[in-house]
Amino acid sequence: MAKNTTQKLFTDPVVAGLRAGERKATVLLHESLDAIDARNKRVNAYLSVAREHATARAAEIDAMAPAERGKLRLAGLPCGIKDVLTVEGLPATASSRILKGYQPPYTATAVQKLIDAGAVIVGKLNCDEFAMGSSNENSAYGVVRNPHGEDRVPGGSSGGSAAAVAAGMAPVTLGTDTGGSIRQPAAFCGVVGVLPTYGRVSRYGLIAFASSLDRVGPLAGNVRDAAEVLGVIAGHDVMDATSSTAPVPDYTEGLDKGVKGMRLGVPAEYFGEGLDPEVREAVEGTIARLKAEGAEVKPISLPHTRYAVPTYYVIATAEASANLARFDGVRYGFRAPEAETLAQMYRKTRDLGFGAEVKRRILLGTYVLSAGYYDAYYKKAQQVRRLLAQDFLNAFAEVDAIVTPTTPTPAFKIGEKSDDPLAMYLADIYTVTANLAGICGASVPCGVSKDGLPIGIQILGKHFDEATVLRVGQAVERLQETA
Amino acid sequence: MTERDAVSLEDVRRVAELAQLELSSDEETRMQRDLSAILGYVQQLNELDTAKVEPLAQIAALLHGAERENASLREDEVRASLERKRVMASAPVADESYFKVPKVIER
Numbered sequence: 001m002a003k004n005t006t007q008k009l010f011t012d013p014v015v016a017g018l019r020a021g022e023r024k025a026t027v028l029l030h031e032s033l034d035a036i037d038a039r040n041k042r043v044n045a046y047l048s049v050a051r052e053h054a055t056a057r058a059a060e061i062d063a064m065a066p067a068e069r070g071k072l073r074l075a076g077l078p079c080g081i082k083d084v085l086t087v088e089g090l091p092a093t094a095s096s097r098i099l100k101g102y103q104p105p106y107t108a109t110a111v112q113k114l115i116d117a118g119a120v121i122v123g124k125l126n127c128d129e130f131a132m133g134s135s136n137e138n139s140a141y142g143v144v145r146n147p148h149g150e151d152r153v154p155g156g157s158s159g160g161s162a163a164a165v166a167a168g169m170a171p172v173t174l175g176t177d178t179g180g181s182i183r184q185p186a187a188f189c190g191v192v193g194v195l196p197t198y199g200r201v202s203r204y205g206l207i208a209f210a211s212s213l214d215r216v217g218p219l220a221g222n223v224r225d226a227a228e229v230l231g232v233i234a235g236h237d238v239m240d241a242t243s244s245t246a247p248v249p250d251y252t253e254g255l256d257k258g259v260k261g262m263r264l265g266v267p268a269e270y271f272g273e274g275l276d277p278e279v280r281e282a283v284e285g286t287i288a289r290l291k292a293e294g295a296e297v298k299p300i301s302l303p304h305t306r307y308a309v310p311t312y313y314v315i316a317t318a319e320a321s322a323n324l325a326r327f328d329g330v331r332y333g334f335r336a337p338e339a340e341t342l343a344q345m346y347r348k349t350r351d352l353g354f355g356a357e358v359k360r361r362i363l364l365g366t367y368v369l370s371a372g373y374y375d376a377y378y379k380k381a382q383q384v385r386r387l388l389a390q391d392f393l394n395a396f397a398e399v400d401a402i403v404t405p406t407t408p409t410p411a412f413k414i415g416e417k418s419d420d421p422l423a424m425y426l427a428d429i430y431t432v433t434a435n436l437a438g439i440c441g442a443s444v445p446c447g448v449s450k451d452g453l454p455i456g457i458q459i460l461g462k463h464f465d466e467a468t469v470l471r472v473g474q475a476v477e478r479l480q481e482t483a
Numbered sequence: 484m485t486e487r488d489a490v491s492l493e494d495v496r497r498v499a500e501l502a503q504l505e506l507s508s509d510e511e512t513r514m515q516r517d518l519s520a521i522l523g524y525v526q527q528l529n530e531l532d533t534a535k536v537e538p539l540a541q542i543a544a545l546l547h548g549a550e551r552e553n554a555s556l557r558e559d560e561v562r563a564s565l566e567r568k569r570v571m572a573s574a575p576v577a578d579e580s581y582f583k584v585p586k587v588i589e590r
Contacts, residue, residue: 105569198542212541238557242543310525321502328503330582335575342587347505359504360517363495366502367518380528382538387531389545421517422524438542463546 009190009445009454009480011221014171015228018076021066025058025076025120028171032078032122035168043145043167045160047083048091049123054078057120072118073232077225079114080170082161083124084131085216086205087111090121094207095139096129098353099333108205109240110174110216110233117232122170125160129355130324131176131209133157134184134427137418138357145414146189148453152411155185155427161219162189172220172229176206178213179312180406180431183443186219187406187456190445192226192473193219197464198438199244201230202237210319211242213312213435223444223473227251230466246464254467259475260294262468265399269305270430276409282447282455283405289479290403290472298399302391305433307384309425312432314368314381321365327353360421389437392460396439401472402460404430406443410453430458440466444473445480490518 017023033051040046061069061076069075086092086104093099107115115121128138136144136159144159146152147167154163158175162185165173175182177195186193194217201216208214218229234248266287271280291297329335329349336348354362368377395402408429417424434441440463443456457476461469495515499506506514539545567580576583 102573105565105573241557242541304531307528307531310528313521314525314528325503329575330584332573333575339585342585343503345585346503350503351505354504356510356513359506359510360514362502362504363498363514364518364521366498367490367494367522370498370501377522377525379538380533381525382540383533383536384528384531386536386539386545387533389539389542393545422520425521438545463542 009448010477011171013222013224015074015077015225019070019073021069025061025078026055028076029054029058029078029120029122031168032170039147039167040169042150043147043163044142045126045144045164045167045169046080046123047093047095047126047141047160050090050121053089054120054122061118061120069118074114074228075118077119077172078122078170079119080122080125080161080164080173081111082127082158082173082175084127084176084207085111085174086207087121087124090124092124092207093141094130095127095141096353096355096358097140097334098327098349102333104205106205109202109237111205113233114174114229125158125164125173127160128157129358130207130320131157131178131181132320132357132361134180134424135412135414135417136160136185137414138355140355143414146411148190149411149451151413152453153188153414155188155407155411157181157185158193158219159185162186162191162193165189165191165219165221172218172225174216174233175219177215177217177435178209179316179435180428182217182219183406183431183441183456183458184428186443187454187458188411190448190454191219191221192223192445193217193443194226194230194466194470195434195441196230196234196466197244197440199242200234200440200464200466202235202240202243204237204239208323210316211323212319213316215435223470223477224252224255226442227255227470244464249467251467251470255471255474257471258293259290259472261296262401262472263296263298263399264290264472265298265300265395265402267300267302267305267395267402267404269302270404274408274429275405278449279405279407279409279455283403283457286446286457286476286479287403290475293475293479300395300399300402302395302433304384304387304391308388308433308436309429311381311384311388312428312436313364313425314377315385315436317361317365318369318378319365321362321369324358324362329353357421385436388433392433392437392439396462401468403472404458404460406430406456406458410449410451410455434460439463440469442469442473444476446476490515490522
């Protein structure tokens with residue numbers, strides 16, 4: 001791996017400085033807005049920018065008395081929001097034509113918690129339509145380009161969330177992850193992306209894709225800022241019955257403890273055929289250096305790994321076909337004109353409103369749930385899901401965290417896989433397992449390919465043990481800085 | 484799932500109807516090809532004997548003890564909900580209190 005020594009893999013943390021008044025909200029916001037003006041036309045990360053409202057809010061935060069500002073955990077932090085989360089007053093399209101013009105009447109809990117903590121909402125971020133995709137090529141509002149190589153995809157589905165952080169268009173963004181949609185774009189764009197445990201962060205106000213898998217989580221330029229944001233958005237919500245009542249720790253505490261004495265599992269199944277040599281070198285090199293820092297590195301096995309992608313695409317599409325039944329032209333967004341009967345209205349609205357990948361997944365999901373196929377596909381996949389989850393529970397009896405590559409390759413070229421759904425699905429091969437098992441994880445930059453493309457290492461942790469994942473992530477970050 | 488039963492055009496039309504999707508004939512052909520490929524790939528799940536494995540619908544069911552069952556159910560009490568006017572404002576066609584749709588009952 002030819003390492004580009006001029007490329008900095010992490011940004012300096014900003015949240016603590018903002019809270020202490022050492023950094024100005026208006027200055028940070030202007031940096032983000034300047035980057036948007038300079039690059040968004042090409043990168044296409046933002047679908048809408050709340051320029052005036054954000055500018056006014058940042059000025060308000062800067063004008064606060066220090067004691068008052070000190071109470072706001074994210075005082076003045078500019079945040080971009082993936083367009084599958086609702087923010088009252090801003091459009092919510094889920095990057096679909098079917099929600100064109102939709103103005104949600106309420107704000108998602110995760111976003112409301114950011115706002116209540118003093119964050120400044122910069123705007124809404126592009127993604128794959130209804131978060132379905134691994135390249136951000138499925139947006140009805142155009143592809144997102146990777147800031148590290150504009151002929152490359154940023155990953156998906158939170159491609160806008162990752163590209164915005166990478167291009168300096170916001171220090172922190174929210175994304176969602178159903179099969180890798182935070183971690184894979186974080187790896188492709190060279191930023192930190194955190195997948196919280198299932199139930200850790202409320203999904204109220206998230207436009208649902210697959211409800212047993214969907215998570216909301218932060219992307220940031222460094223581990224510490226991601227930890228700050230996770231601490232704010234995590235916690236129980238009466239509006240989401242799947243949210244957990246487990247107490248939320250301070251994720252910044254113990255972040256710098258390092259990996260000495262920690263048991264890190266390395267699953268052979270994630271280092272097999274199909275892994276790009278440069279990715280392998282970067283990830284294995286990082287693991288070797290964690291070992292030199294005092295971690296105990298243990299080979300482990302997650303034997304059902306190769307069944308994860310087929311299991312995922314049965315379960316995710318089945319749930320999607322049910323969740324997306326609500327888009328019928330009656331209640332929100334777009335309705336096809338010139339339909340004479342109700343049935344015509346449904347079909348024409350959905351035909352014109354949904355893109356090809358969304359239709360493909362609705363059809364697949366409907367197929368696997370339909371009479372005569374339910375047991376053979378859906379029930380079978382749920383059974384294998386248990387085996388996959390059990391693999392992780394067994395592994396975590398012996399190790400504190402698991403380290404793997406986040407993706408098999410660095411960012412691929414725009415158009416390279418867009419005609420082959422199966423090839424695209426395999427881009428998620430190392431990430432879907434965590435969603436199926438409900439565990440937490442993160443992707444943290446660990447190197448750069450000879451073409452200048454970022455490489456990510458994935459850290460997976462036990463249910464509700466984000467603190468350990470972030471601690472390992474911080475150790476990886478520190479390794480890069482001392483390299 | 485039986486041995487490599489490819490998806491037919493008829494199957495595509497049947498699920499499209501169930502899912503309230505109208506497909507062009509080009510789309511039907513494309514979806515037949517893609518669904519056959521994806522479901523063919525899914526067949527490998529048959530290599531696993533799952534006869535004695537309970538299906539897992541969602542992960543909380545696996546975490547016995549990590550969380551008390553029903554711990555997050557709220558009290559059943561009357562609370563304010565979203566204002567009707569603001570909800571109706573998002574509808575493509577509505578009057579003050581109803582969503583409007585094409586006529587359902589023919590007479």
